[in-house]
Structure formats: structure tokens, C-alpha cells
Amino acid sequence: xxxxxxxWFFLLPGLLVxxxxxxxxxxxxxxxxFSGWDVAQPGLDWIAGFNYTRQLQDLRFWESMARxxxxxxxxxxxEYVLGLALALLLWxxxxxxxxxxxxxxxxxxxxxxxxxxxxxxxxxxSLGPAxxxxxxxGFAPQAWLTDGNLATASIVIVEVWQWTSFMFxxxxxxxxxxxxxxxxxxxxDGAGPVRTFLRVTFPMLAPIxxxxxxxxxxxASKLMETVYAMTxxxxxxxxxxxxxxxxxxxxxxFQIGYAASLSLIYLVIMTVALTVIAKVLARAMLPKGAAx
Amino acid sequence: MTTLYRLLKxxxxxxxxxxxxxxxxxALSTSFKxxxxxxxxxxxLPWLQYEPSLEGWRSLFRADGSGIDIAGPYxxxxxxxxxxxxxxxxxxxLAAYGLxxxxxxxxxxxxxxxxxxxxxxRIMPPVVLAIPFFLMLQAFGLxxxxxxxxxxxxxxxxxxxxxxxxDFFNNIPRELDETAMLDGCNPFETFWRVILPNxxxxxxxxxxxxxxxGWSDFFFAFTLTFTNTQLLPxxxxxxxxxxTPWWSLSAAALISVAPLIAVALVLERYLSRGxxxxxxx
Amino acid sequence: MALITSQLSRRVDGVPYLDNVSCRLERGGFxxxxxxxxxxxxxxxxxxxxxxLPDTGAITLxxxxxxxxxxxxxxxxxxYQQFINYPHLSVxxxxxxPLRRRGMGAEEVxxxxxxxxxxxxxxxxxxxxxxALSGGQQQRMALAxxxxxxxxxxxxxxxxxxxxxxxxxxxxxxxxxxxxKQDRAIMVYATTEPNEALLFDAEVLVMHEGRLLQSGPARxxxxxxxxxxxxxxxxxxxxxxxxxxxxxxxxxIGHAMRLSRPRHFDSLPNGNYTFGIHPGDxxxxxxxxxxxxxxxxxxxxxxCLHASRDSVNLVLLLAGVHGYVPGDRVEIAIDGFRLFAxxxxxxxxxxxxxxQG
Numbered sequence: 066x067x068x069x070x071x072x073w074f075f076l077l078p079g080l081l082v083x084x085x086x087x088x089x090x091x092x093x094x095x096x097x098x099f100s101g102w103d104v105a106q107p108g109l110d111w112i113a114g115f116n117y118t119r120q121l122q123d124l125r126f127w128e129s130m131a132r133x134x135x136x137x138x139x140x141x142x143x144e145y146v147l148g149l150a151l152a153l154l155l156w157x158x159x160x161x162x163x164x165x166x167x168x169x170x171x172x173x174x175x176x177x178x179x180x181x182x183x184x185x186x187x188x189x190x191s192l193g194p195a196x197x198x199x200x201x202x203g204f205a206p207q208a209w210l211t212d213g214n215l216a217t218a219s220i221v222i223v224e225v226w227q228w229t230s231f232m233f234x235x236x237x238x239x240x241x242x243x244x245x246x247x248x249x250x251x252x253x254d255g256a257g258p259v260r261t262f263l264r265v266t267f268p269m270l271a272p273i274x275x276x277x278x279x280x281x282x283x284x285a286s287k288l289m290e291t292v293y294a295m296t297x298x299x300x301x302x303x304x305x306x307x308x309x310x311x312x313x314x315x316x317x318x319f320q321i322g323y324a325a326s327l328s329l330i331y332l333v334i335m336t337v338a339l340t341v342i343a344k345v346l347a348r349a350m351l352p353k354g355a356a357x
Numbered sequence: 358m359t360t361l362y363r364l365l366k367x368x369x370x371x372x373x374x375x376x377x378x379x380x381x382x383x384a385l386s387t388s389f390k391x392x393x394x395x396x397x398x399x400x401x402l403p404w405l406q407y408e409p410s411l412e413g414w415r416s417l418f419r420a421d422g423s424g425i426d427i428a429g430p431y432x433x434x435x436x437x438x439x440x441x442x443x444x445x446x447x448x449x450x451l452a453a454y455g456l457x458x459x460x461x462x463x464x465x466x467x468x469x470x471x472x473x474x475x476x477x478x479r480i481m482p483p484v485v486l487a488i489p490f491f492l493m494l495q496a497f498g499l500x501x502x503x504x505x506x507x508x509x510x511x512x513x514x515x516x517x518x519x520x521x522x523x524d525f526f527n528n529i530p531r532e533l534d535e536t537a538m539l540d541g542c543n544p545f546e547t548f549w550r551v552i553l554p555n556x557x558x559x560x561x562x563x564x565x566x567x568x569x570x571g572w573s574d575f576f577f578a579f580t581l582t583f584t585n586t587q588l589l590p591x592x593x594x595x596x597x598x599x600x601t602p603w604w605s606l607s608a609a610a611l612i613s614v615a616p617l618i619a620v621a622l623v624l625e626r627y628l629s630r631g632x633x634x635x636x637x638x
Numbered sequence: 639m640a641l642i643t644s645q646l647s648r649r650v651d652g653v654p655y656l657d658n659v660s661c662r663l664e665r666g667g668f669x670x671x672x673x674x675x676x677x678x679x680x681x682x683x684x685x686x687x688x689x690x691l692p693d694t695g696a697i698t699l700x701x702x703x704x705x706x707x708x709x710x711x712x713x714x715x716x717x718y719q720q721f722i723n724y725p726h727l728s729v730x731x732x733x734x735x736p737l738r739r740r741g742m743g744a745e746e747v748x749x750x751x752x753x754x755x756x757x758x759x760x761x762x763x764x765x766x767x768x769x770a771l772s773g774g775q776q777q778r779m780a781l782a783x784x785x786x787x788x789x790x791x792x793x794x795x796x797x798x799x800x801x802x803x804x805x806x807x808x809x810x811x812x813x814x815x816x817x818x819k820q821d822r823a824i825m826v827y828a829t830t831e832p833n834e835a836l837l838f839d840a841e842v843l844v845m846h847e848g849r850l851l852q853s854g855p856a857r858x859x860x861x862x863x864x865x866x867x868x869x870x871x872x873x874x875x876x877x878x879x880x881x882x883x884x885x886x887x888x889x890x891i892g893h894a895m896r897l898s899r900p901r902h903f904d905s906l907p908n909g910n911y912t913f914g915i916h917p918g919d920x921x922x923x924x925x926x927x928x929x930x931x932x933x934x935x936x937x938x939x940x941x942c943l944h945a946s947r948d949s950v951n952l953v954l955l956l957a958g959v960h961g962y963v964p965g966d967r968v969e970i971a972i973d974g975f976r977l978f979a980x981x982x983x984x985x986x987x988x989x990x991x992x993x994q995g
Contacts, residue, residue, distance in 0.1 A: 075455030079448035090489030174617035540736035
């Protein structure tokens, strides 16, 4: 046995299992996207690139992409900012620190779709507490789930509730692992809290911030279950995300061929976008000369 | 630290705590209601605003038409999640060790590309894979079965294990592996006797993440199981129709998310001990 | 019976880590590899251990090709400069680990572990975990493990560098007794400090930029460096080197320095040379060459004096603590009998005689 033979025994089991499980689905999807499989004509025929040309003109799809960009950017940014704020608040000595840390970790442990079910009752216009709270704060009762913009806002609220916890976890872990010396040096140099944060804390968190943002962006882009449970994409298509749209086309309307082409284009766009974002983030947040 | 700053700090913490607790409190309260407590508008306090009842909770254990049996789906979820997480962790950790320690080359594909391949599996939205998985499981007779779901979940969870463990292994100095080899261990013994015993924090984090993401899946359970097997999220969402009373719904939801609170406690322990950072970076 | 490397080369990203290194290490020998950082010391040790495969060249032990033998089948130990121990094992288990891997019986393991722990003074700490040990103790544990293994090849890569000064002195002394004369194992010790090599009085391999410049007994390399590079490297502070011309009875250095041709330069033809003299061979002497002090460093009980005149810079090593200040005028005598002469190609032309006088 040499190292050169041994190394494959480590990598291959996992790699082969993964490839085995997803290879067929991937190849199948590619093949099906070139067919016109739907309820009327089930089966693998061949219609060449027809699905793709149809997709180029499918406004509903492209609108859902734009909507996803908005939703994702809004929620991930909020999650990061809030998560960072919370991590900073609970970093050093605070009363009942453990209790609050555990509490703030809970949301990400819950099943998103089940929480969305609860949120749906929460945002109910007449029977849920959301409007009670709104009136308490001096606002008029709102149509949380039935007004286009508000429905989007509601989804963002739910996402932020769920995933700020994840950012909190990673950023707090990052903060706790920071060495003391730079902070001592900053204190000796007379830096105030804001300066210390901007020049010492935040830059040192860069690697973990990038990881956290990327992971959240990847996961957030798949947004579908919350929409399914809370608004069913509505009102109309106001909260429809690409995943949800593909779901409708494929599993509700059974236009399987078309859904396949939607899936593939979506996959390509997302992979390219996320890779680009990863590189940009790495360059922006890491100090000059540091390898990604 | 000035008093004003202190006040603001605790105010912020309490505000967010209220936000976190809001849906739970609401569900808790609602789970004890009957129609009186719901139809007239939102009510919050038992006895003062509505008459509490255990109907919501009782309905969870009735297997007849008027309720749902929560024990079955619960058991299925536990079995599937633990199995899939365990297998993903094992396969993923092995692959991660390989990617961390050795150099792979196949044509122009290098280590970084392989790692990227693993992690990029997370980009795939479930909906893309739903139909092909459906056909695949059907061909193998694994539709509507726990085994079928476990297979699917492995593909979902292994990338997570790889992501966490590659970073973790990269933070263990190579010299430790080398010393083990110089002391007579071949690569497997090195991994098993030396590296793995020193990887507990990473494994805990990877394992917990697998469990969290596995437990929470809805979509695949939704599309790939029907009657024989039912996982918890599917059972609960099935209640999300206008027919089911809110109290059953709330009770079911609460009971589903309860176990992961225990996970939160474990995770916080590791966080505070400082073990987490090395695992996640 | 020996460990022989021949034409060992290794390049990484175009940089030569090892450049055509050929050497012969005899069993029972204690070798010190000396060179500045990035000179290839670590690369050489790792190649000997089998941790990195060279691009070209061969390594044989007692005539057997080592390149085919996997690391875990070899009889090699390595002590790193960052203390590397098994974090999850106690001191006892750390030292016992390789022995158990070999299938040694429990009694014998116990005996050997205690023996090794005794020699490095770790007996009272056998139950501790590495995290509870100081740096010096951790490094001793690594040493004990190597001792207990009793391998054919023992490699030490700057093992004392991360320890404090006192500890370094102490362990250095212990090294000599620990690895006393025996005739089976080959010991290779890497360091950036030539003084350590001289202290050990060992066989030396001088390396620079991946090349093996010279090998031989430490005192000999010090007294007769093969070229200017070795002269610079194998002396701390580095040997003073001055460009000059040998003409007739005179040595001319710079504008004003004139020295008379010493006897050991008799056979030397006139011409341009690089002249060298060890810092310790320079002295303050009334009537010597007038120079100006640039810097005085006090090291323990010695003073390292930097002086210059025109474009000639000299470093003197003086015993005792002297209070010189930059700007002071001093007079320095260059003892002609202690001069080295290096030819235009850098190679040693003449070295001072090793007889005192």
C-alpha cells in the first residue's frame, strides 16, 4: 500500500455514492428538458430546444428570478447585520448569557416549513396577533398575506426570524476564537469601540463572514417551502420564487419537460452567480495578498 | 460602559428575545384553545380570554379521522434523520480527510474542484431533483419508504459534512499525521488512531448540522412518500388546510420542533467552550 | 553501512528546495546541517525521512533503495521545531504509541517508556496530558518518544528554536549525553546557528539555497571554509570580507588600509582577492587602523562592535562588556596571520594556519 493508493480509499466512497445518487437525476433532467413531456403527452419524445426558447420568453420565470434576487439580498443582508449585532451583544459578559445564547440559537433548529405554518396563523389578518401588534404600535391593520408587497415583507420577516440564528452562531463562534492581542493593542493605542470594531473586529471576522454569507446565499436561493406554507406564491404570483414556479409547472401542472429546462437554466444561472459572488466577496473582505 | 449604553444593550437583547419567542408563545397559547378562543379574534391569555382545553394536544394521539397520530411520523423522522446523518457523516468525513491531506489529480480536476463539486450540490433546489428521484426510487421499489428517503438525504447531507470537516482537518497540522506515520501508522491507522480522536469538535458540529438540515426537510419527504411512510414535516403541513383546527396545528407544530431545542443546548455548550470556531472556519 | 544520498533534487513552483545534494552519513554519526532559513535543511531532513519525495536523485540505506519504502515501514524519527505530540494521549501513552504499534509486549513497553522518560527527566509527569505541559516539557516528550523508538535515523529540525534561552542551553548539553557515542543510529540535527555545530563538535553539512556547500568536521569547516559563502554562513557573526589587492609585499584594502603580506600568503600570486578575517581575530590596538564605531551590541558577556572607514565595514567580537558609542574613534589591528584569501571565483585560496601563532 502506498499513499497514492490509500488516498483514493478516503475520497471515493463518498464521491461515488454522491455521484451515483445525483448522476441519474441530472442526466435525466437534461434529457427530459429536450422533450415535451406533459400530461397530454407523457413520455420522452424529442422537441429539441423548444422548451428553452419558450423559457427565454417566459416573463413569469424571469420575474421570479428578479424577485428571488430581491428577497435573498434583503433577507441575507438583514440576517447578517442582525446576526452580527446579536453576536457582538452576547460576546462579552452579559447577564444570563447562556440563556440568551441558547434562545437565539433555537430558530435555526426548527423545521422551516412547520414554523411557516405557525407564522401563517400569526399573520392572519383578523385572527392572528400580527395586526394586534400593528395596532399597538399605532398602525392600521394590514393585509399581511394578501397584499403583494406586504406578503413579500412577511416572507422576509419569517426568513430573518429563522436564519439570523445561523449567522449568529457562526459569527459568535468566530468572535470567540479571535486572539486577544490585537484588541489589547488597539486599547493601548486609544481606539474607541467604534474604531476597534471597524479596524480590528470586523476585518478579523472576514473569513467566517464570507463563509456564512455564501452558505446562506446558497440556501436562501432555494426558497420554496416558506412560500408554499404561507402564501402559495400569492397573491397572484407576487411571492413566487423560481423554485416555487418550477414546482408549479412540474408537479402541479405536470409539464415535466418544461420544468426540466427551467431547472437546468436556473441551476446554471445560480452556479455562475454564486461562484462570482464567492470570488467577489473573497477579494473584497480579505486583506490584500491573502489567499481565498 | 455608560448606563445608557447598558440600557440599550439589554433593551435590544430583550427585543430580539421577544421576536424569537413570539411564534412559540402564540402557538403554545393557541394549542390550548377551542373554537371560542380562535374565531372571535386573536386571544392570548388562558382563562382570562378563553377557556383552555387539551383538545389540541389530545388530537395528536388519535389515529382516527378526527386527529392525527403523531407518534408514527415522529419515529420515522427520527430514524431517517439519524441514519442519513450517520452515513453522511462517515462518508463525508472520509472524503474530507482525503481532500485535506492528499493531492488528487484527474485530468485538470484538482482538490479544490472536487471540494467545490461537493459543496455545490447544495445549490440544487429540491424541486429540480424531485421528479427524477421519484422515477429513480420507483425503479428500485423504494418509493414511499424510509430507505428511499435515507438514500436521497445522503446526497443532501454529505456536502454539509464535507464542508465542515475539510475546514476542520485543514486546521490540524500535517506534522501530526507525519509523526503518526513515522511511528508506524499507515494512512488508515493515522486517520483512525490519531486524527479522528482529535476531531471530536468538528464531528459534533458536522453531525449536528446534518441532523438539523435533515430533520427540517419537507420537500423530498413531501414528493417521495405518501401513505406507508410519513415524516413529521409532511404530517404537520398536511394539517395546514382550512379544515384543521388551529389548536391541533399548533400542538403538532410545537411537538415537532421541541427536540431540536436539546440540540441548541448542546451546540451552545460547544460554542462557549471555543471548540466551534476551529470546526467552522 | 551508511545512508547515502546522491544528486537529490526537488523543485517546488520553480524554486529549488534541494539542488543536487549528495552526501554520505555513516552509522553512529552525529551530523549537523547548518544554513540560513530556506537553505534546504528542512527539505533535506524531510527527504531523508521519506516525507517528501525528491524529483530526481537516490537515497539508499545500507545499499537498499529507500524511495520505494513507505514512511510507516521505515525506522525514522523526527522531532519538529513546533512541539508535535499526540494531544489525546497522556505522556506515557505518547511515548508508548510507536512501541505499541510495533506490537511490543506490555511489560517491555512499560520498561522502555520509563527508561526514556527518565533520560529526559519526565518521570513525574507520565500521567499528564500534553496540554498541561510547558513548551520545554512537550519537546522533551517528543525527544523521549524518539529515544524509546531507538530508530536507525533520528532527525531533529531546529528542535530548540521555540524554547527560551536558558532551556536551550540546558537541552543542548543534554543532547550530547543523550545521543552519546553509539554505532548504529544516524543523527541529523538542523540549525541556523553555526555555534551550535561548533558546540556539538560534530560533522557539519553547510547548506544554502538548496545546495550542499561543504561537509566535514565543524572545526575544519570553520578553519577552512571552501568558499566565501561558507565563510559567511558558518560563522556568527559572519566572517568579515573585504575586497582588496595583493601586490608585492602589500595588501591594499580600500583607500587607506595597508597590510604587509603575511607568510602564509607566500605562494599566492598578486591580484584581486576577497580577504576574510573572523570577528574574533580582530583586536583593539593602539597604532592600528583608525575607524569609526557604527554600533555596539552587547551579547551576554561579549561585545559585538561594528566599525567602518570609507567603504570598509568590520565587525569585531570583543570579550567583556564595553561601552562604545556610535561615533567613537577606535583603532583596530588586523592580524595578518589570521587572514583568509578567497580567489575571484569565491573559492578558498589560502587559510591561516591552524597552529596558534
